[in-house]
Amino acid sequence: MKGLEEKKPVKKVQSKYKPLFRLLIVSYFVLHAYFVTYPNYLNSKASIDYKEIFLNALDTNLAGNWSKTYTSVPHLAGTGKSLVNFTRDKFEEYGLKATVDDYEILVSYPKDHDLNLIDSTTGEILYKAPLKEDVLEDDPTTQGNDTIPTFLGYAANGNVTAEYVYANYGTKDDFETLKELGIDVTGKIAVVRYGGIFRGLKVKFAQDNGAIGVLIYSDPGDDGEITTKNGYEQYPKGPARQESSVQRGSVQFLGGVGAYPGDPTTPGYASKPGCERQDPHKAIGKIPVLPISYREVTPILKKLNGHGVKLSDKKWIGDLDGFDYYTGPNKKAELNLYNNQDFNISTLSNVYGEIEGEKADEVVIIGNHRDAWIKGGAGDPNSGSASMMEIARGLGELIKAGYKFKRTIILMSWDGEEYGLLGSTEFGEYASKILQKKVVAYLNLDVSVSGTNLNLEGCKSIYGLIKKVAATLPYPVEGVGSLLDHYLSVHGDKITALGSGSDYTVFLEHLGIPSIDMGFGGGKTAPIYHYHSNYDSYHWMEKYGDKGFVYHSLMAKFLGLIALELTDQEVIPFSIKDYVDELTRYFEIVKEKIPKDWESKAIENEATWNELLITPVEEMKYLDESTNGWYQEKYIPFPELVGKSDCMHHKNHLMFDIKKHKNLTLSDIVQITIDDLAQLGNSSAIFDGESASLQTQYDHRDSLFFWQKLKLHYKILKHNKLMQYFERNFIYEKGLYEREWFKHIIFASGRFTGYAGQVYPMLQEAIEDGDFDRLVKSLGIVSRTFRRVSDQLVI
Incomplete structure (x- = not known):
């Protein structure tokens, strides 16, 4: 590329x-x-109207064609070679330069499994779970001998027999509650339901509490209104959940303490041939785990009625028929759980399609993963694959028309996302320096369509551009208005912070590249989306998910235009002030979580308060490299402050008398951080004003003399570089506490949730752990960052 x-x-x-x-x-x-x-x-105006050509091309909607192709064959990570070739060939057909990029990664494939409910007094098998989904006459994807068995990627092999307990969602708090209720999980099998947190962390917390196996099921109580109890028929006759549906997935410890995404055997470096391999068990479990349907789990959980503690907290109660939601265990009932998978190093293939722009050092990436847990995957991920192929087709028409792209656009079809963001993470680790140098933004598609409500997550700096594009596209329901009108009516004027669970993770949280993720999802009254089940099929999508593939096409238009706006505008169309305003809002959330009795506590540890004043030279070198020298700061040494010549203090920010530093309290430090953030807000407003001014001058450049155009060119060049590398400033060399791979000090996945985002993770985790000194140190890192960036934006 x-x-x-x-x-x-x-x-x-x-x-x-x-x-x-x-x-x-x-x-x-x-x-x-x-x-x-x-x-x-x-010339002040382009001779080619890129919006008109792109949108006209997509008026012919081929998304259904691409969906049918991508759901026609099984394509677990490392398989589905025909789809690798199809994607590459289509990229080339549309005029993109196509590349296949291979990695050798540890994955697991299903071999055999079994689950039996046993009378522990007689040894009699009371119930044998089928561990498979029903074949449906109406749905061709469920038929034939090429469907993929129910299993969980990276679930350890094992054959265990033990009593079992119901552990709700399997969160850290749920296991703590069981302890408080006197229920010992040690040596038992934990039965947990999907929801709340990432499934891999359910396994981690069960293992940490001594469980020797885990069952995970989907409870209809989490399906909202669309259930059979409310009169809805099951799929395929109706929109309710098919009772045999099973959610497959990965049980990697994504985002957990000590864990990291990507190949479990290559933490922090790429899985290329000949690489060193390490013990994977920081990232994956050691106990066997199976996924099951709610129909299969019902006779198992009914055996717990009257045993253990009857649960009254509504948070613990679902909607299974015949189960009264007791914790168990039942001394007369055991489970025999058997899981056998083939763990091996497999070749995974990413496919890239590139359109070279005039600014070779400014790149916009659109990414979507291609692998699925099942033969279908019409929603996850192939609604995104279909939308991305439509984007490729529209861009191809621009190439044919001779449109000159200012910035390079690269479409990336990832492999192995489902197992733990494998293809994207390994690529990000392999090409980290080049990506940090060249990429302006990463735009992610995963489940492009599983319903009709637009959902957005990402960096606030891109939000203004997103709204601008959304306002130009009609929402496909009469009377709603624009896509923006729809979004504001559902979510209000806000964008959710990114956590993890898709391929943007390495770009934002490891490399500091501004990212967004988007897709149309279902509401409370939408047909149930059979996530990671055989019923996430072309038939379900065509009948219930997106009739006519209208929303697939709308997403292609929406994301394609966002990418084109990013590549066409001379000044990168980010709003730094919007970003800083969001930082301010986030900080108020964190501030409210600080224990009141900490506020007046003095900073007595010298090593702790030094973090407020100094930036180690190695850290500055790392930041200088990450921002490619555009945020290089002028420091002067204060060896008398710390007695070390390798520590330096910012020349313009002696915020308080150093001699009185021992009188500082936490409230003082918090106020200093608030002041630094306010100053960053002022600088960002000035910077955004300059952005608008430079774009206006560029738009009217035909009235300028040559030397004025030359001067404008270099002013925009510098301004764009500050914009391009702005996000990199929030990458911390040492990473988060006990999660070194995650380096962003503003955004990270929650260590106890996996999927959901946590803002200012350094601060929040220190508060959660009751670690006062770590909170002060983290405030110092955050505050120093605000001061440094503030100065550089207005130089």
């Missing part, structure tokens, strides 16, 4: 040739400006 290739370094020139070399450099930039930049500044 030319857009993500590194240029060869320039050799150092001998000192006697330096004057000549400088003259050549100046001449190069002048000639470059004249022959390359000046023509771009010559």
Whole structure:
């Protein structure tokens, strides 16, 4: 991929040739400006209307065709080679430069499994769970001998027999509640329901509490209104959940303490041939786990009635027929749980399609994963695959028309997302320096369509652009208005912070690249989406999910136009002030969580308060590299402050008398952080004003003299680089506490949730752990970041 290739370094020139070399450099930039930049500044309007051509191309909706292709064969991670070739060939057909990028990654594939309910007094098998989904006459995807068995990726092999207990959602708090109720999980099998947190963390918390196996089921009580008890028929006759449906998935410890996404055997580095392999069990479990349907779990859980503690908390009660929601165990009932999978190093293939732009060092990436747990996967991920292929087709029409892309666009079809963001993480680790140098934004599609409500997550800096594009597209329901009108009516004027669970994770939380994730999902009265089940099929999508594939097409138009706006505007269309306003709102949330008795506590630990004042040289080198020198800060040493010459203090921010530092309390530190954040807000407002001014000057450049155009070119160049690398400033070299892979100090997945985002994770985790000194240290890191960025934005 030319857009993500590194240029060869320039050799150092001998000192006697330096004057000549400088003259050549100046001449190069002048000639470059004249022959390359000046023509771009010559006309105030493009000769090609990219919006019209792109939207006209997509007026013919082929999303259903792509959906049918992507759901026609099984395609677990590392399989489905025909879809690798199909994606590559289509990219090439539409004029994109296509590349296949392989990685060798540990994955697991199903071999055998069994589950029996046993009378522990007689040894009699009372019930044998089928552990398979029903074949449906109406749904061709469920038929034939090529469907994938029910299983959980990375679930450990084992054959265990034990009593069992009901553990609700299997959260950290749920297991704590069981302890408080006197229910010991040690040596037992935990039966938990889907929801609340990522399934892998359910396994981690069960294992941490001594469980020797786990069952995970889908409780109809979590399906809202659309249930059989409320009179709705099951799929395929109606919109309610098919009672045999099973949610497959990964049980990697995504985002958990000590864990990391990507290949469990290569933490923090890429799984290329010959790489070193490590013990994977920081990221995956050691106990067997099976997923089952609510029909299969009902006779198992009914055996707990009258045993253990009867639960009264509504948070613990679902809607299974015949189960009275007791904790168990029942001394006369045991489960025999058997799981056998093939763990091996498999070749996973990412497919990239590139359109080279005029600004080779400014790249916009659109990503979607291709692998699915089942043969179908019409929603996850292939609604996104279909939308992305429509984007490729629309971009192809622009290439045919001769449209000149200012910035490079790369479409990326990931493999292995389902197991633990494998393809994207390994690529991100492999190409980290180039990605940090060149990428402007990462735009993610996963489940593009599973309903009709637009959902958005991402960095607030991109939100204004998203709204601008959404306002131009009609929502496909009469009387609603624009796509923006619809979004505001459902969510209000806000965008949710990103956590984890899809391929944006490595870009935002490891590399500091601004990212968004979007898709149309269902509401409380929408047909039940059979997530990771055989019933996530082309037939379900065509009948219930998106009749006519209207929302697939709308997503292609929406995300395609966002990418084109990012590539067409001369000044990168981000709002830094919006981002900082969100930081302010987030900080108020965190501030309210600080224990009141901490506020007046003095900062007595010298190592702790030093974090407020100093930035280690190694950290500055890392930040300088991550921001490619555009946020390089001028520091002066204060060795008398800490007695170390490798620690430095910012020259412009002696916020308080150093001699009185021992009188500081936590309230003082919090106020300093608030003041620094306010100053960043002021700087960002000035910076955004300059963004608007520079774009206006560019739009009216035909009235400028040549030297004025040249000056404008270099002003925009510098401004864009500050914009491009702004997010990188929030990457912390050492990473989060006990989660070093996650480096972003504003956004991370919750360590106890896996999916859901947690803002200011350093601060919140310190508060959760009751660690006062770590909170002060973290405030220092955050506050220093605000001061540094504030200064650089207005230089």
